[in-house]
Amino acid sequence: MAERFIVYGAGAVGGSLGGLLHRAGHEVVLIARGAHLAAIRSNGLRLVTGGGTETLSIPAVSSPAELDGAPGDVVLLAMKSMNTEAALRDLAAVVDRDTPIVCVQNGVANERAALRLFPEVYGVCVMFPATHLEPGVVEPRAWPVPAILDLGRYPADVDETAETLAAEFRSAGCHAEPRPDIMRWKYTKLLMNLGNAVDATIQPGDGVAEILDRVRAEGVEVLAAAGIPHVSMAEDGARRGDILRIGGAGRSGSSSWQSLARGTGAIETDYLNGEIVLLGRLHGVPTPINERIRALANAFAREGRAPGSEPAARFLAGLR
Structure with a gap:
């Protein structure tokens, strides 16, 4: 089990998944920026779902430099792909080399970029309708199942970490299956x-x-x-x-x-x-x-x- 999820990119998908994992009892820290970060720090993350609206008190920072990497961390990359390489460089200066890097992102270039710097890389096929238009607010728009997050080790495998991550995503209410051919998806x-x-x-x-x-x-x-x-x-x-x-x-x-x-x-x-x-x-x-x-x-x-x-x-x- 991950001891802490570092959600790098707390927008529609990252913020929603971070909020759902937090609700399920997992330790979560969000990396956000600008007015969104300020709102989360001041008022908490507002998670709007089909089950109601909750305000969640989740730690939030502006960059990995504000964190101390620790064994048991799992990084969930959830920023847009054009920001991935800079984010990976910032992470490499802080987190342990063997930290799992999980690409909860659209596109197919993020996993390869992560593998340049980290050996433990996982791809996620993201089916997660969500909205983020207001600072401090994220809205998973599907309910009662907010997302399908099938995943596998990059480039092709299922290992114990993939099985564990799938179970942890399921604990947050999502559907998730480990897949050895995740890039085909x-x-x-x-x-x-x-x-x-x-x-x-x-x-x-x-x-x-x-x-x-x-x-x-x-x-x-x-x-x-x-x-x-x-x-x-x-x-x-x-x-x-x-x-x-x-x-x-x-x-x-x-x-x-x-x-x-x-x-x-x-x-x-x-x-x-x-x-x-x-x-x-x-x-x-x-x-x-x-x-x-x-x-x-x-x-x-x-x-x-x-x-x-x-x-x-x-x-x-x-x-x-």
Whole structure:
């Protein structure tokens, strides 16, 4: 059993999982920043679920430098992928080399980055609808099961730590299965997350379904050319079933939509659609629609544009 979970990135997913683990009796410390950190320190973390709202008193710090690494620590990385490498360098200066690093993140680049610095790395296929739009507040939007968090040792294995982590995630109310082929699942999740930039930038309505179909078709073609296996959408759908029942009021949007709504000035698209662009370039597969949506999402973040404000027709016209 982990003696302490260090949740690095206490936003929608990290904050929600940290809060749920804390509720289940685990020792948790959150690493957050800015107004979110200040709110947690002043008023606690407000966890809004289908079961009600709780304010949780969880220790929170601004960086690993404020922590003393200890045997039994487990680090849950939950920041956006563009922040992972800097976070890993900060961790390496503080935590023990053999500390398990668990990538509770979208994309497929985080595990490899972690393995450069730490030998004990685990990937998690994150199915966790959650919202973080207000400092100090996180909202898991599925209830009574808030998330499916299947995991495995990177690059491919199940060991005692993976079994233990799955049990601890289950103790927090999540579904979790250890999987020796976790990256096959994460590449399918990557295909699904190609729609995040579409959700973040394109106006709802006619044309959105076409854009989604095209970005994912490019993704499937690229993975085939690269020889990268992934589970079928049918297998993924069977795993999800009707486990995650979404509730809550108001517009939540993808994690990329939330980045724009909060005006963070950054977005994860380079590690989602950009992963397909990179693989396409490496294997000679054109990826014009993923490249265009990647560039558009970055422009939205850089310029502070409102999410969902690009007409689909104008976006599609730029491809012809």
